Amino acid sequence: MTASFHPPQRTLLGPGPSDVPARVLGALARPTIGHLDPLFVDLMDDIKRLLQYAFQTENALTLPISAPGSAGMEACFVNLVAPGDTVIVCQNGVFGGRMRENVERCGATAVMVEDAWGDPVSVDKVGEAFAAHPEASVLAFVHAETSTGARSDAEALCALARQHGALAIVDAVTALAGIPLAVDAWGADAVYSGTQKCLSCVPGISPVTFSERAVERIQARERPAQSWFLDMQLVMGYWGGGSKRAYHHTAPVNALYALHESLVMLQEEGLEAAHARHKRNHEALVAGLEALGLSLVVAPEWRLPQLNAVHIPEGVDDAAVRAALLTDFDLEIGAGLGALAGKAWRIGLMGHSSRERNVYVLLTALAAVLG
Numbered sequence: 247m248t249a250s251f252h253p254p255q256r257t258l259l260g261p262g263p264s265d266v267p268a269r270v271l272g273a274l275a276r277p278t279i280g281h282l283d284p285l286f287v288d289l290m291d292d293i294k295r296l297l298q299y300a301f302q303t304e305n306a307l308t309l310p311i312s313a314p315g316s317a318g319m320e321a322c323f324v325n326l327v328a329p330g331d332t333v334i335v336c337q338n339g340v341f342g343g344r345m346r347e348n349v350e351r352c353g354a355t356a357v358m359v360e361d362a363w364g365d366p367v368s369v370d371k372v373g374e375a376f377a378a379h380p381e382a383s384v385l386a387f388v389h390a391e392t393s394t395g396a397r398s399d400a401e402a403l404c405a406l407a408r409q410h411g412a413l414a415i416v417d418a419v420t421a422l423a424g425i426p427l428a429v430d431a432w433g434a435d436a437v438y439s440g441t442q443k444c445l446s447c448v449p450g451i452s453p454v455t456f457s458e459r460a461v462e463r464i465q466a467r468e469r470p471a472q473s474w475f476l477d478m479q480l481v482m483g484y485w486g487g488g489s490k491r492a493y494h495h496t497a498p499v500n501a502l503y504a505l506h507e508s509l510v511m512l513q514e515e516g517l518e519a520a521h522a523r524h525k526r527n528h529e530a531l532v533a534g535l536e537a538l539g540l541s542l543v544v545a546p547e548w549r550l551p552q553l554n555a556v557h558i559p560e561g562v563d564d565a566a567v568r569a570a571l572l573t574d575f576d577l578e579i580g581a582g583l584g585a586l587a588g589k590a591w592r593i594g595l596m597g598h599s600s601r602e603r604n605v606y607v608l609l610t611a612l613a614a615v616l617g
């Protein structure tokens with residue numbers, strides 16, 4: 247007989263998922279009700295309002311896609327990009343590369359703006375790309391690049407897109423609730439996130455929001471999006487609000503209880519307080535890492551408080567350190583990705599993981615493992 251699975255209690259200080267608070271796990275275990283039950287429909291309305299708060303938007307089309315962040319990414323591209331379009335895609339880490347693949351799979355041309363891993367996206371280079379490609383209909387970039395720990399100037403990039411009549415698609419998977427993100431004030435048109443980072447909910451859901459301009463573009467499409475599941479015209483029928491909700495797919499009912507709980511917790515704390523907490527714990531972590539003789543990949547101005555990429559010192563065995571932290575201290579940190587594989591560790595202080603206690607636990611454990 248196969249036994250039940252009982253995972254250990256880890257401390258999750260990697261690039262996500264982050265620690266899920268007991269309140270959110272408790273919500274997950276509440277009785278499942280039907281996804282068209284009137285009480286569930288009320289919960290959906292609550293979730294929409296809470297997500298509007300998290301994204302700082304009044305966009306009517308704000309909802310959680312029933313699939314992970316990658317599906318949120320794909321939802322933005324398949325709905326807003328059509329064959330023959332030109333899209334300016336910024337790449338300064340792993341996730342910009344995935345945006346390029348999405349654009350190309352939509353039959354569009356990706357004009358790449360490349361920056362070094364660890365640097366922010368260059369606003370000047372994006373301006374040059376628009377000058378060279380006035381036909382570009384979309385600008386796509388990652389606000390918080392999880393593979394390097396670099397923030398980019400989302401406000402300036404969205405303004406540039408608007409100035410050139412293009413829509414801005416913004417990856418806010420790691421950004422949401424960890425650093426300021428003002429969808430309406432900045433004029434971002436399609437923004438997707440994930441539940442497993444600074445919202446500290448279970449993985450597998452992708453909050454998204456689309457501006458009115460984006461909705462107009464979706465409604466004006468000549469041919470339907472190539473993805474049935476992610477076609478926002480269809481999803482809108484279910485999440486659109488009012489009593490007219492039509493069955494599209496079976497929502498992950500219990501996972502949405504969990505998302506609701508995590509958003510209620512965010513509202514209770516307040517966005518600004520959550521940002522301040524991330525910043526405070528990041529500063530304590532950096533001070534401690536520097537005291538251990540370790541340095542960060544990203545320049546101070548562009549560092550993400552929720553994701554700290556740390557240079558692996560010469561001669562130190564990357565995998566052995568991570569394995570020792572996991573087995574001896576039940577503590578997870580992330581490996582480097584792509585260009586930073588084997589060169590950096592990624593220490594996440596995301597959402598509920600961003601606690602003073604975790605900073606001390608990590609620094610103590612790391613000092614012990616590094617000897």
Ligand code: PLP
Pocket residue numbers: 261262314315316317319341388390391392393417419420440450
């Ligand atoms: N974009 C960024 C910036 C991410 O960090 C991630 C996941 O780490 C994704 C997209 C993809 O999200 P998911 O793994 O939930 O599909």
